[in-house]
Amino acid sequence: MACIKRKHLEQYLEDIEVFENPKVELEQYPTKPHIASHMLYTMQASYGDVENKLIADLGCGCGALSLGAAMLGAGTVVGYDVDPDALEIWNANCAEMEITTCQAVLCDLTQGFPSYSFPKQFDTVIMNPPFGTKRKGIDMEFLQMALHMASTAVYSLHKTSTRDHVLSKAEKWGAKGEVLAELRYDLPASYRFHKKQTVDIEVDFIRFSFPKTKCEKVKS
Amino acid sequence: MKLLTHNVLSSKCLKGVSVGYPLRLNATDIKVVDVDYNSEFVSRMIPKINYSALYDAAQSIGHLNGLPDAVVDDFESNEDFLKAVHHVLLEVDIVSGDLECPESGRKFPITRGIPNMLVNENEVNEINGSNGYNN
Numbered sequence: 001m002a003c004i005k006r007k008h009l010e011q012y013l014e015d016i017e018v019f020e021n022p023k024v025e026l027e028q029y030p031t032k033p034h035i036a037s038h039m040l041y042t043m044q045a046s047y048g049d050v051e052n053k054l055i056a057d058l059g060c061g062c063g064a065l066s067l068g069a070a071m072l073g074a075g076t077v078v079g080y081d082v083d084p085d086a087l088e089i090w091n092a093n094c095a096e097m098e099i100t101t102c103q104a105v106l107c108d109l110t111q112g113f114p115s116y117s118f119p120k121q122f123d124t125v126i127m128n129p130p131f132g133t134k135r136k137g138i139d140m141e142f143l144q145m146a147l148h149m150a151s152t153a154v155y156s157l158h159k160t161s162t163r164d165h166v167l168s169k170a171e172k173w174g175a176k177g178e179v180l181a182e183l184r185y186d187l188p189a190s191y192r193f194h195k196k197q198t199v200d201i202e203v204d205f206i207r208f209s210f211p212k213t214k215c216e217k218v219k220s
Numbered sequence: 221m222k223l224l225t226h227n228v229l230s231s232k233c234l235k236g237v238s239v240g241y242p243l244r245l246n247a248t249d250i251k252v253v254d255v256d257y258n259s260e261f262v263s264r265m266i267p268k269i270n271y272s273a274l275y276d277a278a279q280s281i282g283h284l285n286g287l288p289d290a291v292v293d294d295f296e297s298n299e300d301f302l303k304a305v306h307h308v309l310l311e312v313d314i315v316s317g318d319l320e321c322p323e324s325g326r327k328f329p330i331t332r333g334i335p336n337m338l339v340n341e342n343e344v345n346e347i348n349g350s351n352g353y354n355n
Contacts, residue, residue: 052261054224054268075261076310078225087334100255101310103225107337111344112233114337121228121268 009071010037016093018062019086026083027130031064031157035183039155039205040068042180043124047207049153050074053123056149058109058142063090063102065126070099077101078122082108109145110138120151128157131201140169143208147175153209157185160202167206175208221314221335223277227269229335231321231328233344240321242273243328247281247317255310262306263296269309278308 004012013033022028031039044050051073057066060079069077079102081087087104094102107113129142139158146154147170154175158166160182167177185203231240271291278284287304295301319328319335326343329336 052258052264054261054265075258075265076222076224078228082338084334084336088332091332091334100253103222104334105221105225105229105337106334108339111339111341113339114229118228118230 004071006037006041009040009068010034012071012097013037013064013068016062016064016067016097017089018064019089021085023083025134027134028061028083028086029128030062031128032186033064035185036064036068038181039126039157040065040072042205043069043126043153043155043207044072047153049124049155053152054078054121056080056114056122056125056146058125058127058146059129060090060104061086061128063093063104065128066090066102067093067097067099069126070101071097074101076103079104080107080109080114082106110135110141114145114149119148122149123152125150125154127155131159132162140166143170144173147173147208150208151210153207155205155207157183157203157205160204163204166204170208174210176211177206177208179204180207181205221330221333222310223274223312223314224265224269224309225335226277226314226319227274227309229319229337231319231324231326231337234321234324234326234339235343235345237321237323240323242270242277242322244320244322245277245280245314245317246320247314247330249315249317250281250283251313251315252283252311253313255306257303257306259299259302259306262302262309265309266291266295266305274305274308278312281312281314283308283312 010033018030019028050069052075055069055074055077057079060066060081066077066079090104125146129139132139170177183203184200186200231237275289285307287308292298292301315333317330
């Protein structure tokens with residue numbers, strides 16, 4: 001079992017640096033320490049999907065989920081992001097926290113990287129993907145890639161309003177989604193177009209797993 | 221970039237590339253970092269990684285450190301072997317250099333330990349096209 005308490009994890013995550021200038025087109029919202037710590041704790045305490053696992057963090061940004069997973073004893077975390085500025089901060093965060101089990105790759109998931117070559121090499125995939133408000137469908141591109149990479153489970157956040165769509169897509173791709181929690185996600189008014197101080201949106205925390213009996217080939 | 225990351229990267233998404241693996245590794249700056257040895261994790265990784273790609277990559281940058289050229293039969297209980305894999309997989313860190321697509325020769329720079337796999341739109345296959353995935 002993980003050796004640090006959830007509250008402590010949250011405190012550690014409070015210390016990591018986040019985006020200086022979030023990029024609107026990439027929908028860069030940091031995963032808040034409170035939410036990140038609860039997600040990671042559930043993954044480990046209820047499912048054992050963190051400790052000693054090989055984990056991918058898609059759209060890792062500045063690394064709240066990656067670093068949190070590393071703190072909970074992940075074997076190795078590979079973070080993927082399209083933004084070099086975010087990965088600079090990610091690198092600095094790892095150095096600051098003296099974490100040696102995290103790795104970053106600069107790539108664009110919408111171009112097919114990290115790659116479709118090797119299915120199921122990772123145990124667990126975690127992500128807080130863009131919700132697709134700027135580029136429609138990108139959340140599903142992330143999910144499809146994640147399901148391809150994970151052998152055990154994918155943990156992700158999606159807008160509650162899109163739940164039916166998300167679950168049915170996942171099923172088509174051979175995965176079963178289970179909503180673990182409904183969250184109120186307070187997006188800070190980090191962009192100029194946000195008029196209010198914060199914007200609360202409803203978000204599902206979903207675990208996708210692969211039913212063992214069903215072994216479907218993807219039809220072309 | 222650790223060799224574990226190298227082991228899971230390919231350039232298959234490039235147009236005209238069919239396998240794109242393993243990427244050739246050219247390192248100009250390498251550092252060796254201390255990572256806590258976790259025998260359970262390393263032993264679980266062995267069936268998941270492409271061992272010959274790991275061996276070749278380590279050899280090409282002169283960091284084999286006694287890694288045998290094939291997985292030993294009793295790898296789960298062979299501490300010496302697991303420690304050798306641990307070192308090569310997780311402690312050898314390529315700070316700068318590049319990764320090269322074995323088919324097209326396209327180079328991907330590694331800067332401050334981060335491989336840059338970004339390519340231009342016209343270099344990649346249409347997503348959901350030839351890779352066998354659809355919506």
